[in-house]
Amino acid sequence: MQIYVVKSGDTLWQIAQRHGADFNQVVLANQMAEPGALVVGQALVIPQPAFEYVFQSGDSLARIASNYGVSLRALMEANNITDPNLVFTGEMLKIPSVTHTVQSGETLGEIARRYHVSVERIAQVNGIQPNAELAIGQRLRIPVLERPVKEINAYTTQINEQGAQEVTRHGRNFTYLSPFMHAVNEDGTFTPMQDQALLEAARSTGTAPLFVITNFKNRKFDSDLAAAILRNPDIQETLFTNLIAEMKQKGYRGLNIDFEYVYPQDRENYNSFLRRVVARMHPEGFSVSTAVAPKERADQPGLLYEAHDYKAHGEIVDFVIPMxxxxxxxxxxxxxxxxxxxxxxxxxxxxxxxxRNKIITGLSLYGRDWKIPWQEGTIARTISPEEGVQLARRYNEAIEYNETYQAPHFRYTDETGQRHEVWFEDARSMQAKYDLIKEYGLRGGSYWVLGNPFPQNWPVLQNNFKVRKI
Incomplete structure (x- = not known):
């Protein structure tokens, strides 16, 4: 897979031809409703025909496997597919290997460069020496590039059938699904959630659901509510008992704790709470993770940051999600x-x-549209990455890219004369984030939040990582 940024005068047909890709495959991979209406600066994903195939209407997984000369089982394993009937139009599949028939004059080095695979890897798979002479007509198995295995968590606030459908479609890309959220109460109970459809979607895709608890009250994170829980061990034991019963009954695999705006004086109380909850959850087979504020140093001031003790969380829980x-x-x-x-x-x-093997860094799947000049007290509109491109197309604006932030953006004027500034995510910005995960050797990434159409993200993710299933 390659990422291509549209330039002035480009057509999709030319782009596909230039990359040796099938036009329809490019359209499907990018879920393009208007293939002829490109935006300058728009980032497209271009499937590599030898190793990638975008599922089309009428396809079957068995037929695709046969066409590429691989087993159905190998194709399913390479793509974390648990049910061959749960593959959807527009999904990109990684082909585990292909067969190359040697032509006159070809060398192993030339073949390796063509498929973007090392000579040593091809030689190893085929049981030959890296400097071996090839015979015309000789058939070689060409393996895909090995991808690092990482864990991916996805938060979702769509606790409905629409959210379940999204998980069914994309769940093969997730290690964990975190339905957001159950708010704790002062008496050790928590708010209910109609999460059955989401949990069934998670099960169908081999995704482990995490039970998310927060100190959310009256539509905001509540410091006093957190204090009521963190300062009372008896209430904590009641909460743990209630959590374990609910998690067992519904089939959750772990607990994710997102307590925000905790009073600084409750920092050690929070650490003690985490030790107690781990002591209760681990014997029951549940993992425990936390979401923490994005701190840049240990003593960073502010109500959002001070009670989040990175070192203690790293020692106590199974993994930590810096937001x-x-x-x-x-x-x-x-x-x-x-x-x-x-x-x-x-x-x-x-x-x-x-x-590092406990850090799952936060990844955003959305953008925002601000009115400018910006004024204190105004609220930006949250948009999907797909809508970001649509807005640029609608108002005939080129998309720019900030290299320092690694993020696309543009400005436009609406029908009333109001100026706007838009920042969002695209294939380039997500590639930069996945590169960061690899550079730092992290456990993986955590999406906030599902529900925002972003078709380019999934092939970029698949091109970078093999997602771990547990």
Whole structure:
């Protein structure tokens, strides 16, 4: 898979031809309703025909496997597919290997360059020496590039059938699904959730659901509610008992704790709470994870940060999710949601306090549309990456790309004369984030949040990682 950025004068047909790709496959991979209406600066994913195939209407997994000369089982395993009937139009499949018939004059080096695979890897798979002479007509198995195995968590706030359908479609890309959320109460109970459809979708795709608890009250994170729980061990034991019963009954695999705006004086109370919950959850076979504020240093001031003890969380729980997004928050000035330089600042500190194999960094799947000039008190509109491209097309604006933040953006004027500034995510910005996961040797990434159409993300993810299933 390659990422191509549209230039002035490009047509999709020319782009496909230039990359040796099938036009319809490019259309499907990018879910393009208007293939002829490209936007300058738009990032497209281009499938590599030898190793990638985009599922089309009328296809069957068995026929695709046969066409590429691989077993159905190998094709399913390479793509985390648990049910051959749960494959959808527009999904990109990674082909585990292909057969190449040697032509006159070809060398192993030339073949390796053609398929973007090392000579040594081809030689190993075929049981030959790297400097072996090839015979015309000789058949070689060409393996795909090996991808690092990482864990991917996905939060979803769509606790309905629409959310379940999205999980069914994309669940092969997730290790964990985190339905957001159950708010705890002062008496050790928690708010209910009609999560049956989501849990069934998770089961059908081999995704482990995590039970998310928060200190959310009256539509905001409540410091007093957190204090009521964290300062009372008896209430905690009641909460743990209730959680274990609910998680067992519904088939959850772990607990994810997202307590925010905790009073600084409750920092050690929070750490003690985590030790107690792990002591109760682990014997029952449940994992425990936390979501933490994006700190850049241990002593970072502010109600959002001070009670989140990175070192203690890293020692106590199974994994930690630094929420590396929302710099461009709805109530703030126009900015990238997850600027890569700020993500790097957080990770530079995080890896000094938390083992790298316990860090699952936050990844944003959305954008925002601000009115400008920006005024204090105004709220930006949250948009999907797909809508970002649609807005640029509608108002005939080129998409720009900020190299410092690794994020696309543009400005436009609406029908009333109001100016707007838009920041969102695209294939390039997600590639930069996946590169960050590899560079820092992290456990994986965590999406906030599902429900925003972003067709380019999934092939970019699949091109970078083999997602772990547990």
């Amino acid at each position: 590396t997004y929302e710099w461009g928050w709805a109530g703030g000035r126009p900015w990238a949601i997850s600027p890569i330089n700020k993500m790097r600042d957080v990770l530079n500190y995080a890896v000094t306090a938390i083992p």
